Amino acid sequence: FIQAAVERGRTSISVLLLILVAGALAYQGIPKEANPDVNIPNVYISLHHDGISPEDSEKMLVRPIEDAVRAIDGVKEISSNAFQGGGFVLLEFTAGFDIDQALDDVREEVDRAKKDLPEDSDEPTVSEVNLSLMPVLVVTVAGDVGERELLRYARRLRDEIQAIAGVLEANLTGGRDELLEVIADPVALGSYGLDAVEVLQIFNRSNRLVAAGKLDSGTGSFPIKVPGLFKSADDILNQPVKVNGDVVVRLRDLAVARRVLKDRTRIARLNGKPALAIEVSKRIGENIIETNEKVRAVVAAETADWPEGVTVSFSNDESRRIRTMLSDLQNNVTSAILLVMVIIIAALGLRSAGLVGIAIPGSFLLGILALSNLGLTMNIVVLFSLILAVGMLVDAAIVVTELADRNMANGMDRRRAYIEAAHRMSWPIIASTATTLAAFMPLVFWPGIVGEFMKFLPITLIATLSASLLMALIFIPSLGGVIGKTVSRRAPDPTENAIASGRVSGAYVTVMSRLLRHPLKILLVAAGTLVGVQTYYATHGNGVSFFPDVEPETATVMV
Secondary structure (H helix, E strand, O other): OHHHHHHOHHHHHHHHHHHHHHHHHHHHHOOEOOOOOOEEEEEEEEEEOOOOOHHHHHHHHHHHHHHHHOOOOOEEEEEEEEEOOEEEEEEEEOOOOOHHHHHHHHHHHHHHHHHHOOOOOOOOEEEEEEHHHOOOEEEEEEEOOOHHHHHHHHHHHHHHHHOOOOEEEEEEEOOOOEEEEEEEOHHHHHHOOOOHHHHHHHHHHHOOOEEEEEEEOOOOEEEEEEOOOOOOHHHHHOOEEEEEOOEEEEHHHOEEEEEEEOOOOOOOEEOOEEEEEEEEEEOOOOOHHHHHHHHHHHHHHHOOOOOOOEEEEEEOOHHHHHHHHHHHHHHHHHHHHHHHHHHHHHHOOHHHHHHHHHHHHHHHHHHHHHHHHOOOOEOHHHHHHHHHHHHHOOHHHHHHHHHHHHHHHOOOOHHHHHHHHHHHHHHHHHHHHHHHHHHHHHHHHOOHHHHHHHOHHHHHHHHHHHHHHHHHHHHHHHHHHHHOOOOOOOOOOHHHHHHHOOHHHHHHHHHHHHHOOOHHHHHHHHHHHHHHHHHHHHHHOOOOOOOOOOOOOOOOOOO
């Protein structure tokens, strides 16, 4: 197969160019996000009841839900919390669960438990815990204008952002909903023989959507519409409260209505000014960089005609971190290529360095093409894995190129030299790559949440190192057979060549020749070093931590 590929060098080079172009397009189009899309095995049930005490919340809200969901299959642990005004129940499922089935089961049991909850309680909400749904950008609207005006600007901006294709939702926080407040006159109520409870009952019976059916006239049918929902303040004030003969007492005779905002539960400020925040979440699998750029473009277009007193700012932009990591990856790859070429130029020459240098971007682009076809995203773990793989990619290409140069120095033509080099070194290279892959293969089956998060590392390394094997045994020999250097002189004996090549090589050969006379001692020193290093670290090391300490970017003060 190697011989066929090298002898048909133009075809092999064309395939290599196709792979490079496809890999570059895949690199541009692959979704980029900060954290991997990991299924967290948790389902969250939120409960709310205005004014309920923590003790009553535990008895009347939390316990009925706990009893209902206890028998669901796959539930590993149930934790709950009751507080002033509500509570929540958190279900932890076993790893590898089906999130859709789990949500259906939980919603079914919660619906059955509704009858045991107080009538005035809000509808329980069931949601999954998904890191991918966390905000990727926060758009803050601030200004020294009226609260209603600021809220109007923020809502209009939120609607425009939510219409972007890659945006899942845009939640407006810090704003207050509007209400219509009706203030009744107690003296007027008493004069008509009414009390507040009767008025409330009239409202509960009136503000309803009634499906009245249809009327069939024999020649056709049409729907009957019964206006029942309040749409304006006049609808409420004109509501009949009491009828006595021809006299109708309406609510406007007893009360006044005015537009107000809900009581404030939180205050948001930006640089000392009142603010409203729009938390933007992207859809799963969307490119975070492109999504945030679209959001910024929409914000710029929408706020072009806003007054000077209203300002818009951006924070918690996850795309910045991804851009930095992509830049670091490109810098690492460029540095690796330059360093490798400098070393190979010094040892093998300019053309050989060029061939080895091609192996790095070729392996990366082929690996990214494989990741894109697998439906994976470019995230922090994939980028770390690619940077980790830089130093592993060139070994096989160096071995093949160096042996081919030696074959040409012994008089072979370049095509035959590269065929013989790739053929002779194929099994050592395959074995070396296979042992590296064998070290990472078990990590693919890493269980639990951490395994779901870290599985991208072995998958990326397996794809990239497999691509480097293909580059070293197929494409580098094919390129070398076309553009490799030609040397017609015979090489001296390998030992003489190593000693003559420099002080370092000569010193290495001298030291090794002496050490090989005492193999047992060397093995004992190696075994002692192996045990001694681990023992020393166990007694004098700094311990083990899950994540390293890094310089924080933000600080939060809780009072």
